[in-house]
Amino acid sequence: MSDTDAGSKAPGTVGLDELHGEPLELQMGPSHPATHGTVRISLKLHGERILWSDVQVGYLHRGFEKECEAGEYAQAIPYTDRLNYASPIINNVGYCLAVEKLFGVEVPPRGQYLRTIASEISRLSDHFTCLGAGAMELAAMTPFLYCMQAREHMWDLHEALCGARVTTNYVRIGGLQSDAPEGFAALCREKLAAALAIFADVERMLTENPIFRDRLEGTGIASAETLIAYGVTGPLLRAAGVPLDLRRTQPYLVYDQLDFDVPIGKTGDNYDRYLVRVEEIRQSVRIIEQALAALPDGPIDVDDPRLRLPPKGRVFNRMEELIDQFKLVTEGARPPAGEVYQAVEGANGELGFYIVSNGSGRPWKCRCRSPSFSNTQVLGEMVQGALLADVVPTFDMINMIGGECDR
């Protein structure tokens, strides 16, 4: 990381500045082996220094909002899976909490605990993805594959809950798709232990690794003021020393009843971001263990026929329930007219849903406030004047998930 174009020159040599030439225009992306995510970074380089950059997103824009407006509220849930597809359940939860706020209902305790456990499993999946892919882009293939193995354990848990590894579609308006299967707690503990064991190896490979530290320490720094001005949230902000975590400041589900720490960094460089995520993995495991121990019995769905389908057995045998099922499926749940903004702590920061209802079965507007979008915006400032090689770890640690950034 030495400067070749500043400071002292050996006699008889000429500095880079004095060579006649033009800045090199380099396109990084949209398809690039060292960026996980579809993004195009146009760069103008002077040697290895970045003079100017333009981060262009939108390659994965699929019209999430427009699709939601065209369907019923329940039909939007599979679309939310595909926002931050590394942590699908957190998106499901955020959206359903927003719609439930419109209705003015709250899911019973067992449902809330299961949602919390599932959210944290998704958060683990996201962090494993970020750290693994991040290492891979710095040419460390082994930790990547180890992290993928750890992520597989998390996906096994997703599969046990809802049948799907990635596109979970687990949460429903007013409840969940189904209750946790028999023996889920034991399976969960087993998988967490396995994942942590693998991750311990990853830490051994990365945390004190001189090459890894060299690439990450001191790179991609942005001050807390800058980050706040850009609306950055999540591990990116916490690494800069700002203790903002919605699970603590504006708790939802049962986070206020569980004991966990929020890791804060010091310098806000890429290495701190890495350490923050590593510690968050440990805290997520802690949350899951407490929640499993405290998991109450009872129903998982709110008992409100305006939004939750009646049990199938009654639908096939009883008139009123048949009619309710019919109306809910063909016309959709109709929340009272109004608007609501519900934010949850996604793996990358504040994931907000702003939903406007006009009283019909289809949302008038369904806006997803994406943490990746705001986080990626600050990339340009972070790499200004930095070396080209620093773009890679910075972009990795921002963890831009294309689905969430571009919606």
Place this chain on the structure above:
Amino acid sequence: MANITVDGTPLEVPDGSMLLPALLDHGLQVPHYCYHPKLSIDGSCRMCMVKVEGMPKLTISCNTPVRDGMVIDTQSPEVVNARHGVLELLLVNHPLDCPICDQAGECYLQDYSFEYGTREGQSTEPRRKLLKRVDVGPRVVLDQERCILCRRCVRFCSEITETRELAVFNLGDESRIDTFPDEPLANDYSICTADICPVGALLSKDFHHKMRVWFLDETESVCPGCSNGCNVKVGVARREVQRLLPRRNDAVNDTWMCDHGRLGYRFVNEARVREPQVRRDGAVGEIGWEAALDEAAARLKTLGAAEGALAVIVSPHLTNEELFMLRELIAQGLQTARFDVALQFGAADELLIKEDKAANGRGARDLGLVTGTLEEIAAGIEAGAIRGLYATGTDLWEVWGPRSAALLARLETLIVHATNAHPIVELAHLVLPGLTFAEKRGTFTNVAGRVQRIDRALDPGSQLSDGEIFFALAHRLGAKLSTPRFDPTLMLQEIARAVPTYAQVSWQALGGGGLPTAEREVAAPVNAEAEG
């Protein structure tokens, strides 16, 4: 007007009216089954009960006259409880047919049960069994189990058609709707009973299991079956017309329409002519629009050069705008041509069905296109004086009857506008595809002189409308036209200028209900010279 208060809001309602229609006309939601604005008051369903201050018990709002100063509560716990009770009892014996019942999506029982009903029924008794899929008539099917005995159908047959086919048989739990032996529900308005049935007990056989109603895009239009111009809703799905439903228009058809008109949508979907065709050396081939229009213009020009060699037969199924365009075409491009309208007449009744069987015969008359010379034109063809015919529709075939084939075969040039495959197409030298009423915007004038809008329910794609064809031909014949293109809204403005009785008519002003152009209802005079 009387001043009443409903749920705390003051409202002004017409004096002497019943409470329920007054509330419904103000857009308030009050559930009801047996009440219908065009039938007598029954008071049998007990669903419309509301609380009137000062009365000890709840009253049925359909049979309570408004009085100045009345204070009404439609949301009180008593009312909510009453609705729960009525719905629960209605659902006790109702079959679990929603998944196979056509009414789903427009079923009053479903809607009210979801909004106002109890969540669970308390009865565990088995439901009473009655007949399902009873063939009560040629066009209607009855499911006795689904019936909630609101008696709307019985009152319809008794008061509107006065044919009294349906009745309630037996008493109490054994009550059912049925017909008398050997007396099917076969009146000309039988499918209206399926309209007014709030549940899926009486259903139209034509629409049975055809399409779920929430897939239908509905467009307001007018039925083209006869000159009465009943207001309809055209239901379209998968680029086909699936059904027609009557729309309420108190000046034209109340809430009814006849079965013949209702089932007369099939021609829109079947055997359509979509591309221009030309006959050369005995073979029929498709040609492009530009070539077809050039050919048509050339032939018309040649014929128009000789006095009296060309006749134009106007179709009374064209919209006023298209007829006006045709009038311009004749006046400026085909001055030597003879013309008349091919009107068809048939049986009429005292209710809605009219003698003049065309959608816009009156419009053609108002625009001065009726000359009464159809027979002379036939004679002219027979004699060989008329060598060319421009038929802007296929009605001519039915009007001239069996001699049509022989007559038309004598022609040098026969140009026909056709929407569907038809015998006349076989004889034509040039066939230009036409659009049906469901595919264009425009206006029809009904027999009483009321101008009503029709709208585009189906997208015709790149196919030209009849009016656009007339416009293109007029251009090729060198006419100077007052509008830059064929646009129904612009044409209507021209008509308003040209025809004194249409002075107040404009697209906006017509709205959904149309506008009258005559002082009083004037029946279309029978064309004594026409056959049939």
Place this chain on the structure above:
Amino acid sequence: MSQSLVTALASQALEGIVEVAESRGELVVRVLPVALVEVCTTLRDDPAFAFDFLMDVTAVDYPGREPRFEVVYHLYSLKLNHRVRLKVGASEASPHVPSVTPVWRGANWLERETYDMYGIQFDGHPDLRRIYLYEEFEGHPLRKDYPKEKRQPLVTRADVEPAQQRRQRERDSERYGRWQ
């Protein structure tokens, strides 16, 4: 919704605020476009409000209503842990709203997205261009009158490639083969 925030808004009576309403426990403040930047600066700097985070900028389309568009801002205060929603109207004929990039730098991309999707012009924005969609895209897709299935005209290479580049490419493909 924080009671102290309600009190602070009431007592300060900032100019340009037309309405303060509460909906489902959330505070909604309607602001005049001309006063937007000033109100936002106060909301950010005044210690009674301390809204240091601009979380989101978006717009809602209400066709037939005047003004047709409503630009919606969501603010959050880290220190005082409260939120507020700002709303500014933008008409169909002239959908202009002042940019709040001078107050929060993060508004840059958020306003670009709102412009891209709704066609709202943010006056004073340093770089107002599309962010998700390509330059040649016609229309603003989140508007209610933009049909979901609408097809866009095909943009061929000839439309966007500068002439000199095309000549170079043709020369190269002649010299070196097809794949250039």
